[in-house]
Amino acid sequence: MIAPAPVLTMSGIGKQFPGVKALDGVDLRLLPGEVHALMGENGAGKSTLIKVLTGVHPADAGTIELAGAPVAFASPLEAQHAGISTVYQEVNLCTNLSVAENIFIGREPRRRGRIDWKRMRARAGELLARLELSLDVSAPLSTYSLAIQQMVAIARAIDIEARVLILDEPTSSLDGDEVEQLFRVMRRLKEEGIAILFVSHFLDQVYEISDRMTILRNGRLVGEHLTERLPQVELVAKMIGQELEELERMHGEAGVFDRPLVEARELGRAGAIEPFTLTIHEGEVVGLAGLLGSGRTEIARLLFGADHAGTGEIAVGGAPVALRTPRAAMNHKIAFCSENRKADGLIPDLTVRENIILALQATRGWTRPVPREQQDELVGRYIKALKISPPNPEHLVRDLSGGNQQKVVLARWLILEPRLLILDEPTRGIDVGAKAEIQRLVAELSGGGMAVLFISAELEEVLRLSHKVEVLRDRRLVAELPNDGELTTDVLMETIASGGRAS
C-alpha cells in the first residue's frame, strides 16, 4: 500500500501548562482517506493535542503543516475555515432547534438580509443525503436519537469543505446499532478522501474502523502503527506503558478469605454494566482492572447504591439487602470515593474540616452535630495521617491541590470506619509521594480487616495491592484472576485485550 502525502502533519509539538508538561515532542500525521485512531489513557495528552491542532491552545513548540503549508490557528473558527472540523464528545447542538437550523446555525443562507428557509432546508437535506440519511430537516433535533444528533453534528462539520474531521469520543453514548450507523458514515467520508481522526476508549471499535493509530503516553509519542499490524495486547501495553518483556512480578498475593462481606449476584444495569457476580471478603483487596469506560466505575456505583441496579441482588454479611441510596449502603458500612472528586466528592465552598466530617454528620443527622472537639480531633488526626497540605482545617477545600482534595475525600470516608471501602481511581492526578501514601494506607486498612475494592488504570498498582483482580472489558466482567504467583501485568493486559477469551 503506497501511502499518499499526508494532508496534515504535526511535528515536535510541545505544550506546557503550569506545572505539567502536557505534550512533549509529539508527531501526528493524517493521511487522506484514512481513519486514524489517537490512543492513550486519560491524561496521555490526546485532548491537548486536539486542542493544539484546532487552535484552542497555541503550541509552545513544533510545527503544523496543512497540505504542505505551515499553519498556526489562533481559534477553532480559523481551523474550521481551513478545513479542520471537530465533533466533540458532548454533542454541541441545540436540541430545541430544527435539524436544518442546527446545521446552519450562525451561517444561515440569506436573501436580502433575511434567512432563506427554503434554501436552508434543501441544502440541509443534500448534506444529510451525503451521509445516507434521510431526515425531516424541519423537525426539532430532539425528536431524533443521539446517534442521529451526532450525524447532524458531523453534517455541520463537513459542510465547510472539511479535509480533516476530528471525532472526539463520538461513540461513548451510542449503542451497538448506532455505532454501526456512525461507522458507515465514517467509511463513506473516508472514501471521499477526508482524513478522520478518531478518539475512542473502546478497543473493538478502534480495531473495526481505524487504519492507523498514534499512541500517546504521558504527553509523549509512543509510536504510529498500522492497526492491522499491532495486536491488541501490544496496544494495551503501549498505552499503559510497559514493554512486555520488562514486566516484573509485583508483590500482591492471593489470600484465603472465607468470610464473605459483600456478594453481588448477577447485578447489572442496562447501558452501564452487564450483569456480574462478585464476592468481596473481609480484609480482601479486590482490584478492578480494565480500560476507561469498561464499566469499572459503574460496578462501584451499583455497589454503593449511587445508581439503581436493573437486575440481580446484593447480600451484605450473608443477608440480602437493597442498596437503593448511598445512605443505605453507608448503613451497611460501605464507603465510596468517587473518581470525579470535583463533581461527586467535594463541596467546594466548605472548609476542609466540614468536607471531612460531612459523611459522619450525614449519618448522625442534623440534630446531633459532631461535637467541635471531636471534629477537631478527627480532622486533625487525618490531616496529619494523610499529610493534607496546607494543614489548616478552616481552609476552603476548593483552594487545595488535586492530591490534597483527594485526601480530604478519603479522610471523609475513613472516619466512618467502613467495612468495605470502594476507591475509584484514588491515585489519579496526584503526585508520586501521595500515591505511595495512599497505597500504603490501603494495605494497612485491609490488614486491619477492611475490605477494599480498588479501581485503578495503573495495573502495577492494582497488582501491588490486590488479592484478586476482576478484569473488565467493554462493560462486561470478563475474568476473575487470583493474584497468585502467575498473575503479572502482561497476563492482565492479555486478558483485557482478549476479553478473557484466551484464559
Next chain:
Amino acid sequence: MRRLLWPAVVLVLLLALNVFFTPSFFSIQVTEGHLYGSLIDILRFGAPLILVSLGMTLVIATGGIDLSVGSVVAISGALACLQISEDASLFTAVAAALGLCLVLGAWNGFLVATVGIQPIIATLVLMVAGRGLAQLITGGQIITVNSPAYKLIGGGYWLTVPFGIFIVVAVLAITAFLTRRLALGMLIESVGGNAEASRLAGIRARGIVIMVYAFAALCAGVAGLMISSNVSSADGNNAGLWIELDAILAVVIGGTSLSGGRFSLGGTVLGALIIQTLTTTIYSIGVPPETTLLFKALVVTAVCLIQSPSFRAKAFRRRGKVPSAGPAAEEKVQVTA
C-alpha cells in the same frame, strides 16, 4: 467577617445620609414608657422583613427560592384574625395560623424535593393560589379584630421595647442555633453547594429541603401575625404584597449567593435593615412620592453592584490596565465551532 463588610458599609452610609438630612435621626426618647425614635422605627417596621428574609436565606442556601412567602404572610394574618374574631383564644389563633403555614411550606418543599419541580415554579403556585386562599379565609373582606393580646405581637411594647423586636431576636437566635450550633447549616450549605456530592456523602437532601421550605413559611407566618397585629386587621389582598422580593433582595445584599451554598444570617439581617432604612430614608429626605420606587431601584442597583466582587474587579481593572478580550472571544468561538 469580611463578607459582612460591604453590607455594613452600605448601612452606615445610609444612616449617615439620614443624619445629614435629619440631625435628630439618632435620638431616642422614652414616652409613656415606650421607646420612640427613627432607629426604633426601622427595627420595628423592619421586623417582618427580617423574619421573612431569615427563612428565605435558608431556602436560597439550598439552591432554591420561595416566591410564596408574601401570600403566606397574608394567609397567616387572615386565619389568625378570623379565629380571634370568632372568639378563639390567642393561643388557638396563633397555633392554627402557624400550623397552616407549616403545612403550606412543607407542600412547597414536597413539590421541590419529591416531585422535582423547579423551586421558582413550585412556589409560584402558592404565590398565586395563596392570595386566593387568604381571600377565601377572610371571605373577601378585611377582618378587623380588637384584641389587646393580639395587638401586642406586632404593635405592642414590652419593657419599653417594641415586642416585635423580641420576636425577631428570638427567631434569629433559634435559627442561628439550629444552623450553626446544630449541623443543619452545614448540611444545607452542602446540599446547595453540590447536590450530587451531598447525595453520595449520604445526606438525605429531601428531608432537609422540605424542612427548609417549611421553616421559611413559618417565618413568613410569624411575620404575617406581626403585620396584621400591627394594624389589628387582616387584608388578604395587600398584606405582605411583594415582601418576597424585598426578602430575596435582603438575602442577596447580605452576601448569600442565589446559586446556593454558603449563607450568612448576619448578612441577611443587615440586608433587611438596609432595605428598611432605605424606605425610611426616602421619607425622611423628602423624595417625592411618585419617584420613590425609582429612587429605591437606583439605590438597590448600586448596592448590588458594590456587593459584586466581579463588578468591583472590573471597575478597578478598567481604571488600571486595558482588559484583554482575547480568551473570552476564543471561548465563544469554541462553542459555536
